[in-house]
Amino acid sequence: SASETPGKAAVGEENIVKLQHVQDTREFFIEVLEYLPGGNLYQYLEQKEMLDEYTACRVSLRILKALDHLHARRLLHRDVRLQQFILAEPGDPESCKLADLWCLASLPRKKNFMVEEGRPCDLLTAAPEVVKQGEFSAKSDVWAAGCVIFELLHGHPPFGGTGKALVQRICCGEPEFSELGTATGGLSDNAIDLLRWMLQREPGQRPSVHECLKHAWFEGYNVEKPSKQVWQVEKLIRHVKLWGKPPHSRRNLPASNLLASKRGIVTPGFCTYMGATSVDIDFEPCQMCQGVLEVIGKSEEQQSLGSRVWYWVTKCVLSLWGREENPKQIQLKVCVKPGSPWVELGSCTLDDSTALEASIKIDKPIRYVRISLRGNLGGHFGIAVRKVAFYGYQVRQIPIALHLENLKFLRGSRLHTHAQDIHPKEVNARVHKSLQSSLRVGRRIEGTGAKYRVYEDICSGSPHITTAAETPRLKFPQGVVLIGAVLGLRYVSEVPSKESAPPRLRIQIVKEVNAGGDHERRMKKTLLFATEDLTPPSWKANEVLGNGYVDYPVMFSTGIRANGDDRLHLEILFQNFSGTAHVPADLGLSFFYVPELQSPSTSEDEGLWAGCIQSVQSATVESVSLGMRKLLSIWFPFHFPRSFPCDFLLLRFYILQPYILVSLT
Known part of the structure; x- marks a missing residue:
């Protein structure tokens, strides 16, 4: 037919x-x-x-x-x-x-x-x-x-x-x-x-x-x-999800509409509930990628944290409806873990109700993002946004794990007990919830089968103006170029008088360069981070057990450009100018590099991760017990599902008169 x-x-x-x-x-x-x-x-x-x-x-x-x-x-x-x-x-x-x-x-x-x-x-x-x-x-x-x-x-x-x-x-x-x-x-x-x-x-x-x-x-x-190469091509990041509790919204206009929708569908976007003109929306641009990083001997939760693909986010773009419900002010904030302070990276102000787009430059490796929308341009329905998009490229994370017994200190080290004989029934009342998982089992309580809880630190000698600790050479994957780093810090600082200068903390990369002879070398130092004066909390250092610590805003270093093949060390310096300040500190430090991929859209890695977790070698501190080496902190991924950008904790430093205390967490 x-x-x-x-x-x-x-x-x-x-x-x-x-x-x-x-x-x-x-x-x-x-x-x-x-x-x-x-x-x-x-x-x-x-x-x-x-x-x-x-x-x-x-x-x-x-x-x-x-x-x-x-x-x-x-x-x-x-x-x-x-x-x-x-x-x-x-x-x-x-x-x-x-x-x-x-x-x-x-x-x-x-x-x-x-x-x-x-x-x-x-x-x-x-x-x-x-x-x-x-x-x-x-x-x-x-x-x-x-x-x-x-x-x-x-x-x-x-x-x-x-x-x-x-x-x-x-x-x-x-x-x-x-x-x-x-x-x-x-x-x-x-x-x-x-x-x-x-x-x-x-x-x-x-x-x-x-x-x-x-x-x-x-x-x-x-x-x-083609064969794999380094890509720093700005691209739409598709692996973004809402994080935390989503805000209240008008019916059928939830915050989930802001993210990429299924093919062929344009969502109506997000609108605040009952005409509200103030809202915070949290996002997490992160992707799971099996086999990127192996955390040996750790739990499945830690393995999953180590297998996340990070993004160097270059900008955030908000698509608007061009109505009077456009937000008047947009702020973009980031943090390194749940509960830590939000740091503003950028903002923009709109005065045109017909605007269809707003953009905020970021250019940093970030994990948790909060977009704060404040005010509108006269609309009766509150604040309305059509879509939120993040742009950037993939990077790989190198968390620096510093083991106390292998660091090179200027002073000796001995065990110090911060608090002991805490009855299990008193833990909730005496110990801050962020420290409870760091308690170690102590001696047996007489007449019972239970044991006391103990919280221990490590002392590194008598106080002096500047305490320095140096790592041996860091072993990065071969051929990589470090482009940035992120530092998370927790501390408590007690300044005795107005005349006393508050303490600071400085971390720097030390690059060894041969100067001609086998035994001669020239040290080239690159400053990585330098905190400003550490503001003291309302409690003293000896009250940390019940009050916890202060979170320092996350710090970024984006202009490192250090080669993984170079002879690199880290120097950690505490500048305690007055000699009487108290500065306990938790450090979360991670480096980032751009991996070699076959294309900007793939998440494959070239397998350079073997040995990227730093195991710093030096003399062993004999007085550090096996129990102390296993002492972990609640603030980092061993016990916290979302944490500092390093995938496990580095070091906790204490400068307490008359001691300088350092606890492995």
């Missing part, structure tokens, strides 16, 4: 499924195709989100070759979409073949288009002329193929939404390139150029499939992936 002709004419192309049999009955049109067990491209992308540019190029080549085979025979497919491409091999998008030949149609003689106004179509890939007047042509197939290729590269269609809103965007809007432009997303100029060409609104301005196949993109990317 006439219906069989187009399908049979499509047979013979390797990128089109084989048509085994066709039968047209009074009730059904039946086509029998070859069996392909791999599912379709849409199902594959549901799991992978999007393809890297090299794979997407080869898949696009198969798509266009299949259409070129049809168009050369004056056949139109009329229903090109992801679901129509079936995988011959499970998990292999490059084995896809064009299917559903029942929708093929032959072009009329002496005409390059055909009109079927009532024909159903998928709006997500329908060309403007198809939506308006049902006009199908080879150029409408090109538009549909452009939508498919766009989704392979971006993870979402060029036009989102449903119903009338989607029709409006197709006929009048522009493709949503903003998330992955060449400067901000890693796509090549040729890829963007081809997509813009295929998605021209006027059919006459679009290329033919044959012209698409000659585009320069297929010459540069129709190859295997």
Whole structure:
């Protein structure tokens, strides 16, 4: 019959499924195709989100070759979409073949288009002329193929939404390139150029499939992936989630709408509850990546913390509705762990109710983010935001684990008991909750089977103005370049008088450089962190057990540029100018470097993590008991699921008159 002709004419192309049999009955049109067990491209992308540019190029080549085979025979497919491409091999998008030949149609003689106004179509890939007047042509197939290729590269269609809103965007809007432009997303100029060409609104301005196949993109990317390299390409971070308790919102406008939605859907965004004009929303841009870091001998929780992919976040972009509900002031704050103080990194003020976007520069490795929205521009519904997006690139974390018995101190060391004989029934009343997990089991309580609890520290000698501790050479992964570091600090400081200068803490990188002889060397020091004066809390140092410690705002160092192959040491100096101040301190220190990846969109690592956890070697302190070495702190990931940027605690320093105390936590 006439219906069989187009399908049979499509047979013979390797990128089109084989048509085994066709039968047209009074009730059904039946086509029998070859069996392909791999599912379709849409199902594959549901799991992978999007393809890297090299794979997407080869898949696009198969798509266009299949259409070129049809168009050369004056056949139109009329229903090109992801679901129509079936995988011959499970998990292999490059084995896809064009299917559903029942929708093929032959072009009329002496005409390059055909009109079927009532024909159903998928709006997500329908060309403007198809939506308006049902006009199908080879150029409408090109538009549909452009939508498919766009989704392979971006993870979402060029036009989102449903119903009338989607029709409006197709006929009048522009493709949503903003998330992955060449400067901000890693796509090549040729890829963007081809997509813009295929998605021209006027059919006459679009290329033919044959012209698409000659585009320069297929010459540069129709190859295997290149070897891994360092990528510092600013890209949309897709692995972002809400953190903590979400704020109250209007019905059907929750904060979860602010994050990337499913393909083809545009969410209405977030709006505050009952017209509120003040709200805080917390985010966590972080990704789990198995095998990135192995924390030997630790719990599953610690393993998961070590396997997180960090992001060097360059900026945060808020998409607005352009209404009077636009926020008047936007603040972006960060912290290193739950409960630590928030540090403001940037802000912006809006005075235009028609503004559609607000951006805040960050350029730091961050983990927990709080966006504070204050005031609006006169709207009655409170504050409304359409979307929040973070941009940046992947980095890897190197937590520095300093073992007390292996550090080089200027003074000796001996055991000191900070508090002992705490009855288990008195723990909640006497010990601050942040310290309770650091209590060690003591001697047995007479007449019972229970044991006392003990809280111990380590003393490193008598007080002096500056206490210095130096590590041996740090062993970083070979070939990496350190680009930044993060420091978390907890302390308590007691300043005896107004004349006394408050203490400070300084951490610096010491680089050894050979100066000519085997035994001569020149020390090049780079300052990493230097705290300002440590403000004393309202309690004394000897009251820490019941009150806990003070959190110092997180500190960032973003201009290190040190090579992992260099001979690097860390120097930790406490500047106790008055000689009478009390400064207990917890240090959480992590370095960051950019890993070698195959592309900006992959999360693969080159396996340089072996040995990246620093094990500092030096003389052993004999008086440090095995129990003390196992003393851990609640403030770090051994006991806290979200913590300082280092994945396990480094060192706790105490400067207490008349001692300098250091406790391993």
